[in-house]
Amino acid sequence: MNHEKSIHSLDSETMLYRFVKWLHSQPELTRVVITAAIGTVLAWITYEVVYALNGLAARATTSWVIAFTIGIFRQHHLHRTLSFPAARLSYGDSLRREVLASITVIVASAGLNYALAVLVGLHHRLAWIACLVSVAMLEYALMKLFVFRSRRSQARQ
Numbered sequence: 001m002n003h004e005k006s007i008h009s010l011d012s013e014t015m016l017y018r019f020v021k022w023l024h025s026q027p028e029l030t031r032v033v034i035t036a037a038i039g040t041v042l043a044w045i046t047y048e049v050v051y052a053l054n055g056l057a058a059r060a061t062t063s064w065v066i067a068f069t070i071g072i073f074r075q076h077h078l079h080r081t082l083s084f085p086a087a088r089l090s091y092g093d094s095l096r097r098e099v100l101a102s103i104t105v106i107v108a109s110a111g112l113n114y115a116l117a118v119l120v121g122l123h124h125r126l127a128w129i130a131c132l133v134s135v136a137m138l139e140y141a142l143m144k145l146f147v148f149r150s151r152r153s154q155a156r157q
Helices: 002-024 028-053 059-084 090-122 124-147 151-156
Strands: none
Touching: 002 028, 002 059, 028 059, 028 124, 028 151, 059 090, 090 124
16 A cells, blocks of 8 residues: 555656646746746635634735735745746745735735725625736736846846
């Protein structure tokens, strides 16, 4: 049975390796979009769990902020390993930049989420989708121009 389990594990690892290798061979925008899709599914699951457990006021907005904060670390790792594998910054430097960039996104999107869910009365899942869509381009620009842009590569250009 252990032998059978290790064979299945090896097949999964091989599939994952092939997927990552294939993804790294794609143009940057394709890598970013696929990584964002993976992250969106994980973000939705995180949001739903947080929302279900959240007893705070402005439940939709506080759930958005908590889930988004959790997602900073997950998305950074996904984008670092899948979207921008050739990043020259250390992991810690790019993570610090990600946290700084995310502060901007959290403030803007929390305000939007509050306006939609609390003031307008939009269903919390629709407010989540609206916030996600509305910050997507801002997040991409911040990743491309700030988070994963190394000073060494800028000096060479």
